[in-house]
Amino acid sequence: MYIRVVGGGSVGLLLAGKLAGADSIGVRVEIVCRTAVQAAEIARSGLSVISLEGERRIVKPEVSSFEEEAFAEKSKPDWILLALKQKDLDERVLKWLSRQVGTHTGVVGFQNGIGHEELLPSALPSTAIYLAVTTEGARRRSSVEVEHTGMGVTRIGRALRRGSAAMSPVHRPYEEKLVQIMHQAGFDARWTDHIERYSWNKLVINSIVNPLTALLGIRNGALIHNAELVKLAQILLAEAGTVAESRGIQLDEDLWEQIMNVCERTAANHSSMLQDVSAGRRTEIDWINGSLVRIAREEGIDAPTHRALYHLIKGMEAEE
Ligand SMILES: NC(=O)C1=CN([C@@H]2O[C@H](COP(=O)(O)OP(=O)(O)OC[C@H]3O[C@@H](n4cnc5c(N)ncnc54)[C@H](OP(=O)(O)O)[C@@H]3O)[C@@H](O)[C@H]2O)C=CC1
Ligand SMILES: CC(C)(CO)C(=O)C(=O)O
Structure with missing residues (x-):
């Protein structure tokens, strides 16, 4: 399983840090930062995750940057976890996303608010789009440090847009696997058919x-x-x-x-x-x-x- 987390902010660093620290066999975790500077810093010093109990753990996910690799050809991940703000889902990012996805890739939007649930299926009509609604608390302390500030629940479900590939049951094993991996990483992740x-x-x-x-x-x-x-x-x-x-x-x-x-x-x-x-x-x-x-x-x-x-x-x- 290859998971690419996009966005080196509070949520992205927490997701990538905990997933990379989970020691899940066969799970490859990559974080895509916006800038090459942040990517280089994480590559150099690793990513520090400060737990709810205040313990620091340094992990080393794969790392790249949107700035440097925006349009490079890369292997296609099984999952793209989009930890960007709504405002960052602009034309350039959507175009980039359309080149990142393979037929088996699922894209999960972690955004708060409303907008992405329409935007992502429209921009990626042949891709399975999911929404994650999370009450986890996260705070980026620096470009290489994230603090887990509150234990929450993360619900994941298909963005049900008529005609979207997300409707296809073929994605079911991948969905279960993602929820399972999130659990192994310490998230209270739950599948839902009522994401709206x-x-x-x-x-x-x-x-x-x-x-x-x-x-x-x-x-x-x-x-x-x-x-x-x-x-x-x-x-x-x-x-x-x-x-x-x-x-x-x-x-x-x-x-x-x-x-x-x-x-x-x-x-x-x-x-x-x-x-x-x-x-x-x-x-x-x-x-x-x-x-x-x-x-x-x-x-x-x-x-x-x-x-x-x-x-x-x-x-x-x-x-x-
Ligand atoms: N923080 C929290 O506790 C929670 C947040 N959320 C939601 O999750 C989403 C993310 O929030 P949060 O992590 O706090 O936001 P942040 O602003 O901390 O993180 C967003 C990150 O996205 C990066 N970014 C922007 N454009 C790109 C790009 N093209 N490629 C790669 N990375 C990019 C930014 O980089 P740079 O810093 O370099 O600009 C930034 O690091 C939001 O919708 C938020 O509402 C949901 C629950 C809890
Ligand atoms: C759940 C909460 C309120 C946690 O801070 C959040 O979603 C946010 O900060 O955007």
Whole structure:
């Protein structure tokens, strides 16, 4: 089994680091960084994974860079785990991806938010596309170090687009194998036939946790210890529920408990949006609260609190 992890950020380093450290017989793990500089650093010093218990383990996955090898001919992996941000899924990356995939390659998008589930099957119509919805917490400490900040669950399922190769049962053994390998690497990975529902639940979790933590500069855990923020989170959940319903999506009944749970389990985590804001990078707000606001508009309903958060984060981005 040959797994290529694309993206040397928080999630990509965690995936590649733990998969490479799993000692799974016959599993080849490669990480594709954006820059040749990061690739060279990992090749030189290895990749450090700091566990939840604070233990450091250095592993040596194969490493390459998009910058240097973007259009080089390479052998085709069984899996491409896409640990890029939504904003990075641009034309150049999609073109590159189309050259990386073989007939047996499955592509798994780990992105938060909504957008990739349509974009990837359209760009790669003959490829099996999967979505991973993860509540793992990860933080890149440096170009060669990643910290596992919260144990979560990773659900993997087919992006069910009519006519997509992902519908084909021929991929089933590969799917089971991937879930098994993720387990061996220490992830709580689970297969699901209802990935759309998980994506929406996660979208709503992110639409609450991410902008609030980013705006206030707080860790995920701080959200649940402040009564005012808890009230605001409840308003956001109610609005998101109405938007989801307008699209025929029923959010989980216990989603409020799930939100509290994610904040508890990833209490020490800086959400990915807080990490972006702190680093002066563009956030994923367009694909998270922005998606809810867009869908609400299309359906003729309003989501004023999500709209306010959207504009606040866009305003912060514009300042940078
Ligand atoms: N962090 C977390 O705890 C969680 C994140 N997620 C989601 O996972 C996704 C990834 O998040 P996260 O890891 O935090 O994001 P990061 O910004 O930390 O990582 C994204 C990485 O992608 C790299 N990249 C960009 N373009 C390319 C390219 N063309 N080829 C190769 N690499 C490229 C970036 O490189 P460079 O740094 O050089 O720009 C960066 O290292 C997001 O959608 C996020 O919402 C989901 C659950 C938890
Ligand atoms: C689950 C959570 C909130 C973990 O931080 C996340 O998905 C993110 O940061 O984007």
